[in-house]
Amino acid sequence: MQPQKIKKKVLIKGFFSVVLITAISILALYFITKIDFISNYIDYFFKYRLASGNLISAGIKNDGSGTARLLQIKNILNDNANPVFALIGRGTNAYYMAAQGQTYIVDGTYLWIYKDLGLIGLMILLIISKKIMAYNQVRKSRYKWGIVAGGIALCVFMITNPTFMMSADASVIFGLHLYIMARES
Structure with missing residues (x-):
């Protein structure tokens, strides 16, 4: 042919x-x-x-999910206003007031870590997040793009979801990253 x-x-x-x-x-x-x-x-x-435009035209204040997250941010910042709490947090699984009442679950890993472990814990989490991203961009690996994509997704989801703390996929991505890092060093 x-x-x-x-x-x-x-x-x-x-x-x-x-x-x-x-x-x-x-x-x-x-x-x-x-x-x-x-x-x-x-x-x-x-x-x-x-x-109906609730989320877009009326703004986040008329959206139940957005309102609850703004209330969480406000209450956690007020609770951690004390310089000691801002630095070391209120302790793991510390209670605070949210839209549904007294709880310890926060809709966002970074905010949850700040509430529990303060700026020190938040800095540790940010360093771990940076390592997930930076390590794979300088090393040659056949899994490089999968780990980078997983790391980006993990970091983005941690903004609004307690992903790193409550899901198996976050643990798998982190564990896979550590395995590849140890294997290639």
Whole structure:
């Protein structure tokens, strides 16, 4: 066969593969959204947070999630206003007042570490986060981009979620990073 005919066949196969995958994905999404739980969740999110403009036009003050996070930040900063608490924190699992009442869970790893361990603990966490990112950018590793992508995702999620403290995926990323770092040194 001629090279031009081979290229044309590959192009046609690729096009039909994309069309087939797109059609299967659309059908799968259609049937998945027919499940009541998923449909109700999507409807609620679209109706009350996006379509009505609550999150965007009315601002974060009318959004329940945003309001609760602002209240957390305010209360933790007020609780740690004492210079000693600002430096060393209030202790692990210290209680504070949140939107749902007295609790110790904070929606953000950095804020949680600041509440529990103060600026010293926060600096340690930031150094660990920096090491996750910086080490893999200077070393040659076949896992480099996976660890860097995982590190970026971990650092971003830690802003609004207690990811590092409460999830297995954060522990796996961190453990994998330490394993590769020890293996390559």
